Amino acid sequence: MLLFSRILLVGVEGLHVLSVKCEWQISTSNSDEIIKLELAFSSLDNSSNCEHNYIAVYDGPNASSGLLGKTCGNKTTVFTSASWSLYVVLQLTKSNASNALLATYFSERKEAECLEVESRISSDDKKYISSPEFPRLYKRKKECSWLISTSRGRVIRLEVVYANFPSKSTCFAKANLAVYDGNSNRDHVLGVVCGDESKTYVSTGQEMLVVLKGDNNQTGRFLAAYYSDVKAEECVGKIKLKAQRHTKNYIHTPSFPATYKKHPFKFSHCVWVISADGPDNVKLTITYSNLVDKSDCGVESINVYDGDELSNKLLGVSCGESKPTYMSTGRKLMVVFSSRNANGSHGFLASYYSVPDLNTPRQQQLVAMSSTSGYIYPPNFPQPYQSSISRSWAIRAKHSEETVVLEVAFSDIFLSPGCEIDYVVVYDGATEYDHRLGKWCGIEQPKFVSTGRDMFVIFHTNSTTEHTGFLAAYHTHTQGASSGSPSHVWLCVTLLIVIILVGCFFLVRHFFTKHGHPQWSGNRDRATESMGSGMDIYDHASTSVSMKSLLETS
The missing domain is CATH 2.60.120.290 (Spermadhesin, CUB domain)
Incomplete structure (x- = not known):
């Protein structure tokens, strides 16, 4: 943001003095701003190491501050301070009829810093994270990351209150917010926020990694979010999960395999919405179940829906020790666990993953x-x-x-x-x-x-x-063979064929030489001289005789 500008013009022409020294102290009243000095024109004497005529710029309020740079000749450059003040010195010690300098300076807000932050939260603690200088724009490509951890037996809940990212078509390549179920970007992705989506994410363990990716060309008020830990013994509302082909993931009652006890004055209601990769379907298998067994599953039950809403088709209801398997017809499946049991039970464990749509061969x-x-x-x-x-x-x-x-x-x-x-x-x-x-x-x-x-x-x-x-x-x-490629095999076969052909050639030559054929013996020149134009007839006859002898011999 350009707050203030002034043009600085110095001209020394036709002066025959030993030394001229000009000094300027440039500062801004806001501590969160920096100063930029741009040399637009310079015709100072270009001496070795800029010993005579030069301009020196210091990163601070006086010449004892750190030297940002020193230049002479006709070079144009830009100097940027690290804080609110800049000190400029113009030194002329050599007479020159055309010493001149033109520079502009202005202040602007510091670029937002983005750091890797580690934060640990305790019971019932609530904190906030946001993009640097929120609600201002964040324009840098540098990533911001927050590693959030909590104590054993607890999980982390992240609620995105405000987001303003690029649309989904460019979000993944440009700017986004990614939430990982662990302490690194190699862990399972709980979700990627694009556009103006407001979502809630819940970790399955004690750690969660939040990564904000920015871009120079994509601007916006990227994130304002808060997180708080939630007891793992309680249901945490609707949880959105991603099913993958190559990995089996699991859902279970809170505190599993320990006994699940609902709140004494509340009706427990846990919901998981599972989405498959791409156009795949979701496969869910109840691998363990120890719920209250009633004929109507009215006390404790697992309801599975073919979609992400209660209005979608009900695929099935289970309770007791029943361990059914369900398959969605689309890419989403919803699991609802309900309990009215005040005494508690061991709950259930279910695996899920995505599978190809069997109706479309892929x-x-x-x-x-x-x-x-x-x-x-x-x-x-x-x-x-x-x-x-x-x-x-x-x-x-x-x-x-x-x-x-x-x-x-x-x-x-x-x-x-x-x-x-x-x-x-x-x-x-x-x-x-x-x-x-x-x-x-x-x-x-x-x-x-x-x-x-x-x-x-x-x-x-x-x-x-x-x-x-x-x-x-x-x-x-x-297995156990050399690591030659198929081309090496063909090379060997070709070489073998060449060896056989060469061998046949010498065998035939030996045979015809033995039977006196002039083309294969040392008498060929003499036969040619004696027969003259009848060479072709002689060769043909000789060949016929030789072939006849060959047939008789064989």
Whole structure:
């Protein structure tokens, strides 16, 4: 913000004096502002090390402050103070008919500082976090992060009160707020805030990481939020979760596996809304249940809905020790746990993950061979891939003693922290529940080798930016064999064929030489001289005789 400006003009022309020294102290009345001095024009004498005629700028109120810089000649530059004051000295010790200087100076607000903050909260404590200088604009690319922790047996609740980010189409690549269920960006993403969304996030453990990403070209009042810890023994309202293909996550009654006891004067009501990656469905399995067993499940129950509202289709109700499995028809599923039991129970534990929509085939079965390489790539390649798609390839070696090799030749996939948005993940087996060999995005070109004959590859997208995708080659490698590629095999075969042909050539030459054929013996020149133009007839006859002899001999 430009608060004040003045033009400084110094001219010394035609003066024949030994020394001229001018000094200026420039300051601003606001301690949160800095000063910028821009040299627009300079024609000072350009001496070695600027010994004679120069301008020196100090970062403070006098010449004893730190030197920001010293310049001479016709250089133009910008000096920026670190605080509210700047000191300028113009020194002329050598006569020059054209010494001149033009400079402008002004004050502006300091750029907001963004630091990594660690904060620990105690029982019933409430604090606030916000973008630097909120509600002012935050324009820097530097990330802000807050690591929030609480005591054992408690969780963290983050409520986004105000947000003003770019729209979802550019949010992931530009500016956003990401919330992680742990202490690093490699942990599970609870959510990414875009636009003006106001959301609530609850950790499953004692730590939560909040990361604010800014951008020079995207401005706004990014965040005003507060957080407070909530007892893990209580239901915390509607919790939004993300289901992933490669990871099983869990939901459970508060304080599980300890006995769950509801508030003596309240009706317990816990709600989880689970969303699948892209167009996938959500699969939920009750792995453990020890609720009050009534015929109508009227005391304690687990209600599962095919969507994120109570008005959606009810998939089922369970209680007691029942352990059913549910599958959504869309990408969302809601679980509601209700309890009127004042005595308490051990509650329930359920796993969830996303699975492909069985109504739309998205998986290819491929066979890898050692003689040739096959290729996998996204739909529309090399055109940009679409958002919210999921494709998978099950690659199997032709022979059981072989392994599968996958080599990425080209990659242009949207880059995000931890490759959480768009990614390719490779598994050492036939399904996504086998050991994971690796995951990549961006422009990486990794190589993967399975330990058995199966490899499973998944490509998932959720961004709206334009990227080409990837191209990867697959082939097999025999276990225990050298790591030669199929091209080496063909080279060996070709070399063997050449050796056989050369051997046949010398064998035939030896045979014809033995039977006196002039083209293969040392008598060829003499035969040519004696026969003259009848050489062709002689050669043909000789060849016929030789072939006849060959047939008789054989």
